Amino acid sequence: MDLTVCIGSSCHLKNSRAIIAGLEQLIQERQLTDRVTLRGSFCMEKCGCDGVSVKWNDTIYSLKPDELTAFVENEVLPRL
């Protein structure tokens, strides 16, 4: 399944690069590489949010780097 991170202008400034690196690491650690595909996308039109837009299962989350572990535990794993 696709896990899509926004890399548009706004999210770039909110450090989407760190989000991608963090998610990449978590996916590897939990051995999810053959079940979750990390992708990039341009603007998801949620630029007003505080965090970087990340789409999972048709829901858009707004994430900061320190929220990634909780996000994977609570959102990604249960809905895989």
Add this chain to the structure above:
Amino acid sequence: MHDRIYIDANYKSLNKFGEELCGDRVQYVPLEDRFIMVLSDGLGSGVKANILSTLTSKIMMTMMEGGASIEDTVDTVVHTLPVCSVRKLAYSTFAILQIYYETGECYLAEFDCPGCIFIRDGKLVPIQYTQREIAHKQIREARFHLQIGDVLTLLSDGVIFAGVGALLNFGWDWDNVSAFLAERAEPDMTSARLTSLLSDSCNDLYAGQPGDDTTVATVKIIPQKIVNLYSGPPENKEDDARLVTDFMSMEGLRIVCGGSSANLVARELHEQVVTCMDYLDPEVPPIAKIPGIDLVTEGVLTLKKTVDMMREYLAAPTDSRVLQSLDIPHGAAMIAKMILEDCTHLNLFIGKKINPAHQNPNLPVDLSIKLRILDDLAELAKQAGKVVTRHFY
């Protein structure tokens, strides 16, 4: 059909070591119907040489521009130059190059300077000169036809003497310089890159301390190349389809800048945007792909960097570091390279809608400045000699 040719020209002078002024002078101007370049090397070095070569090139340029004959032009120069008090001579070498866009017809006149290097299809072409006397000076002249891809390089004698008495007993010598250039000139190299290649080699042979003013001026014959760049959603959503239709109907390369713009184009073309996730420069967001579009990038941050890079290029177009920066495969450099090196005509398609996505006061950078950045980009492209047209939506 014979299409008109375009001219890509650049030059670089290395000053004699320790001199603040260069005694060589290059001037060129693209006129309506033709292109003229003059290279002049004044007697001696420093201030005196600088004045002689500046006078010579300026007089020649102005008279040729006004349509004066070569006889009158040379005669005027000979009778105008101040006489050097040491050498009792008024002297400055020159080479004049005149190229007509419609016919590709070229006129070359040289006085006492190293011959022009003419390269076609990677091979050196000997120039057939005729000699005649004008105002007691022996002038070499040649007329020939140019075609797309041809390279003409004018030199001052500092080039052919590079390394003399140090690395090379008798200097680099015209045969070796021209063979070097013919061998190393790749088909995709611009005049700036060719100039940089030869000038840097001279500098190396002089071990960074040129024994004479050393000038390389290169002209490359190129075809018309069109680049179309689209950025920003239209003010009215109803114009989306019209904009994409207009944009896609253009000849040439296509660039789309901006996430919303890329999504809009993909939607209208019934295609998908596939983003890459490689960060080659942490400052520049990754690029993306849409079938049928040559380059897709993020918008305002990328364009800002592109504008910075273009400004840097225009300040020093033959600097090898600047040229190398254009080869980095991130979005901003790719746009800058396309506009600077692969373009005679730039069409900008600009959507004027203020992007609601960018109205977030918590962001560290002001994103609402895209229209101004696109103004800067248009201005810089004009400075680089491109014909720029803008379409607003």
